Amino acid sequence: MSDSSDADNEIIELIDKGNYQLAQSLISKKIKKFPQKTLYYALNNEILFKRGETEQAIQNNLKLVEKIPNDKLTLSTLFKFFEAVGMERESNLVYENSIKRYPINNESTILEWFEGSISKYNLKSFNKIFVNLHKSAKENRLYTFWLAFSYYLLIVNRNTLKISDKEVELYKSLGLKIIEELHPLVNSQELFVYVSLLKLSNRDDDVTTVLKGRSDLDLELKLIYLVSLESTRQWSTLKEYTSKLLFEEDFNDFDTWKLWINSNNKLKLSSEDLISKINSIKPTRNSTLSLIEIAKAYGDSLNQPIINYYNRYNHKICCFYDLKGYLTDTDTAEFFTLVNNSTSELLSSSPSSVDDLIRLINNQKFNYLLSPNLDVDSYNDKTWKIYDIYKDNESIRGSEFDNNPLSDLVLISIIIDLSQDSSIESIINRITLLQGLLEKDKYNHKLKLWLMKLYCNLNTNDATLKLYQSMNIKMTQHESLSHYLIGLNPSKDNLTELVDIFRFYLTSDREIQSSVFEGFDRGVFTKLESFISFGKRLSNSVSRNLIILNVIRFSVVLGNSNYINYFINLIKYQADTIIQGEIIDNRDIKSEWKFGLVDEKSKNFDTTLLNDPINGDQVNSSLIRLNILKYLIIFESKDTTIQKYLKLYNKLLSSFKPKLAFDGLLLKLNHNILKLFKLKGQLNENEYSSSLNFFLKNFKFDKIKTSLIPKSYLSWELSHNLTNLVELVQIINILLKVVKPSKEIQDIKDCTEHMISDLKKFKFKDLQIQELDEIIISNKLSDLSLQDKGNGTHIKGSIVSSADTLLKIIQNLKVN
C-alpha cells in the first residue's frame, strides 16, 4: 500500500504513541541523510500539529505541497493532516497536483486517495477522484461505473450539495454517455446504475425498454420496472407483468397487488372480473386487503370488503393496523356498530381465548379511533375491565419470549392518563402500574421503553440504566436508543458504561468505511447509496456527540483523568465538523409509541409528552455545539483558537433559547468564566470587570436557587442542575491551575467557596424522600408496589442511590 521502510514505520509509530522527542531526533537524522525525501518533513509537521503548533504546521505543509511530492506515504500524511485541520480543498490538492505532474501509472495512488477520503462521505470529492481514476484507467469497466454512479449520487443530493440545474443536466448526460459506450450491460448492478440515471433524466420509457422481457431482474430492478411501467402508463404491460409476479411467481407483494388493480382499472376491466380472479385463488391477507383496494379504485363502497376483512382477521394484532388507513375514506357507521356489538358480545360471553382477547384489543383501538366524542373515562374503564378478565389467564401467552398483547392495551390507557396529568405524582403512579405489567411480561420492550422514559423524569438514573441493560441493547441500537440514558448521574461505573457504548462508534466507523470501499470494489451499487448515507448519519450524530459530551462532563465532575485526554483530542480533531457541520438526529422516539393510535388528529395523546429530558427541545444541535465549544476552550492553549471559539460560543449563545432557565444561566456563567480565565490579557478593563461582576453577582446559592430547584424535588431537573453546577465548580478548578494569583482570581475563589459551602448545606435527599413519602401516602401506594420487580428497578431505592451519588460528589467538592 505504501512505500515506507521499517525505520519510517518506527517513526510513525513513535508519533502515534506521542513519543515526539525521540521521533523528532530520528527525523532530524533522516533529513540529514536524505534531504530530498519529503516524508520526513511531513512527519515533522505532523509532530508540530500534535504539539499544538497548528499554524506553523499548516504553513510548512503548504510549502511542501508546492513541491508536489509523489511518494505515497507523504501524500497520505499530508492528506490526513489537511483533513484534520479542516482544509479539505488542500487535502484533495495534495493528490490532484501529484496526479497531474505524474500522470502515468497512478491508479493505485488514486485508489489510496479514495480510500483516505471515504471517512468524510463527501460526494463531490468522490466524483473528483473517480474522474481522475477514469482518466487514468479508461479501459477499466468498473471504474467507469464508479464515475457514472458518482454522478447519480451528486444528482440525488443536489439540494444539500447546492448543485445547479445546469450541472445536474451535465451530470445526467455524462453519466449516461460513459455507460452507453459500454453496452451491452452484463449484470443487474450495471443495469441498476444505468436505469437509475435514466430515471433521473425522466426517461422512464427507456427504463421499460431496457428492462422489458428480462428474466434476470433482481428485487431492486423489479421495483424500478414496475414504477416505470406505471409512470409511463403502459397499462397492458403492467397488467401482464404484475399478473405474472402475483399468480405465477407467488410474489405476494401488496404494492404489486395495487399496481395490478390499477392497471386493470385503467384498461377498463370490470371490478367483478378482478374480484372473481382473487376469489379463485387461496385467500391471503394481502389478497383480502386487495378487495378493499378494488372497491377504492373503482369508487365502490369500502364497507363490505372492510367488514369481510375484519371478520376474517380480527383475531390478529395486525387487523387494526391494516384497516386503519381505509377507515378515513368511508362512512364507518356500520363498521363502528359492528365493532361495538362485537365487544359487547365478547364481554358478555366470559371470553378466555387469546383470539377473543385480540378481538377485544382491536375493537378497543377501533373504538378509540372512530368514536366521535370519546369518553376517556369509560374507554379506560372498559380497558381495565378487559385487563381484569385476562390478567391471570396464562393461556394468552405464547412462548416465554412472546409479548403479552394485554400490555399494549393497558399501555394505551396509561398514556392517556399521563397525557392528562404528567405530574411527578402521576408518573410515580404509572411507574408502579408498568412495573406490575412488566412482572408478567418481562421481555416487553415497549413497557421497558416507557418505564425508562418515566424514570428519566425522576432522579432515578440507576433504574434507567438497569432497564437499558436488561434490553440487551447492542451495536447500532445504541445510536438510536442511548438518549434514554441522558439522565445518568456522574459516577465511575456510569462513566465506564458510556465509554463502552462509545466503543461502538470506533468500530462502526472503520466497518462502514471499509464497507463503502468494498461495496465499490465489488460493484454493489444497489447498496452503496445507503452505506454512504449511513456513514454520514453516524459520523456526526446527536447521540454520538451526547455520549462524548457526557464522558467529558462526567470526567470533569468526578475529576477522573482516565478518558479525558482521549475525548478532548477527539473533539479537537472533529471540531470543524461538529461545530459547523450538520448534526444528524437518529434518535428513535417512535418505538415507544407504536401501538397504532398516534397521529396528529388524536386528541387524547400528547406525543410531546414527557419529551424532556430524553429528546425534543431539551437537547439539540445548538446545545451540543455550545458544550463542545466550552470544552474546546477549556482545554485549548492557543490564544487565536480560543478567541475564535469564544466568538462562536457568543454567537450561538445569543440566539439559543434554553428549555430550562438554569441551563441558560449556567451557559452565561460558563461564558463569563471562560472569558475571565482564557482571555484575561485580551479583554479591556470594562469587559473584564463586566464579566467578573456578572459572575460574582450571580454565582450565589441564594441568587440561583429559584432556578436551580424545580417545582418538585423528585424531578430530573434537580439532578441535572446540580450536576451542571458542580461541573462549573470543577471547571473553575481546572482553570485556576493555569492562572497567576490576583485579587480578581481570589474573588472568584471566595465566591466559589461560598457556593460549595451553601451547596453542602442543601439537604435535597431528605426533601426528596419526604416528598416521595407524601405521594406514597396520599396515593395509598403500598411499599410493595414500589419494590424491585426483579429487574433492578425500585423508585425509592433509585432516588436514594441517585441522591447519594450526587451528595458524595458535592461533599468532596473544594476549591483547589
Add this chain to the structure above:
Amino acid sequence: MTSIKPFQIEDLLELNAVNLDPLTENFNVSFYSQYLIDWPTLFFKSVEIYQDFDQPYEISGYMMGKAEGKLSKLEWHTHITAVTVQDQYRRIGLASYMCLQLEQLTKGDPYNTLFVDLFVKVTNSLARQLYEKLGYSVYRRVVGYYGREQPLDRNNINDDIDAFDMRKRLPRDVDAKTIRDNGDKVYALPMEIVF
C-alpha cells in the same frame, strides 16, 4: 398488507421494533454489510403501510440469507441466517412467506442451489413445526451449536445448547441426495458443518 423491499444498511436505524425482540440477535455493522455486499438480493425486508409519524412504511420483519458450499460435495445451498418478525405482525405467516421468497430467489438462476437450510434450537419445537410445515426436515443434530465452548464429543448431547440443522431440498436436487430420514439421530460437531 405486506410488501417486500430490499434491505438497506440504514434500515438498522429503523429496526428497534423488530430487533428489541429478545431472541433476535443484533450484530455489528460489518456483519450486516458483508451480507449486503456478498448476497445483496438475499437480504430483504417486509414492510407495512403505517400512518403514524408520517413514516413511509413500517418494517415488520426481515430475511437475511446467503448461498455457500461446494457443488461437487453436494453442499451448494441457501442458508437462512436470520428471519424475524415484529410482534405486531406475528402469526400471519410472514416468516414463512419470507422463507418461501428466499427459496424462490435461489432455486433458479443465478444461484440454483441444491437445498435451503437453517438452524433451530432443539427445544424450539414451535419453530421446528413451522419449518416442517414448509417442507423442512432435520438433517442432523449439531451438538453444542449454541454453547460457549467448542464441543469435542459429538455424543455429549444437551438440549439447551444443541441445534437441529434443518433442510429443504430444492428442484436441482432431483434425487433427494441432500436430505435424509431420521436426521435427528445423526450427531455432528459445529466444526464439521463449516462449508
